[in-house]
Amino acid sequence: MNLITPNAAAxxxxxxxxxxxxxxxxxxxxxxxxxxxxxxxxALRICTTLPTGSGRAVPPA
Known part of the structure; x- marks a missing residue:
């Protein structure tokens, strides 16, 4: 299966x-x-909008 939008979040x-x-x-x-x-x-918004390759560290609570 081909990946169409690699930066999309579910x-x-x-x-x-x-x-x-x-x-x-x-x-x-x-x-x-x-x-x-x-x-x-x-926190969900921050997690799903960080740039690719950022490692997406857990946002502060």
């Missing part, structure tokens, strides 16, 4: 938790879980 939105997945070649932790409160959503 997000599974749940009522108590959201899970985000990014290209495993660009992240040391490609799948992460986030809560549903505002600070959690800010």
């Amino acid at each position: 997000i599974d939105i749940g009522s108590t938790m959201h899970e985000a997945a990014v290209n495993p070649d660009t992240d040391i932790m490609p799948v992460r879980a986030f809560g549903t409160f505002t600070q959690d959503l800010h």
Whole structure:
């Protein structure tokens, strides 16, 4: 299967938790879980918008 958009993120939105997945070649932790409160959503946004190759360190809580 050909990779069409390598920097796209997949997000599974749940009522108590959201899970985000990014290209495993660009992240040391490609799948992460986030809560549903505002600070959690800010962390999810940061995690999925960092530039490729940045190592995507876990954002501060």
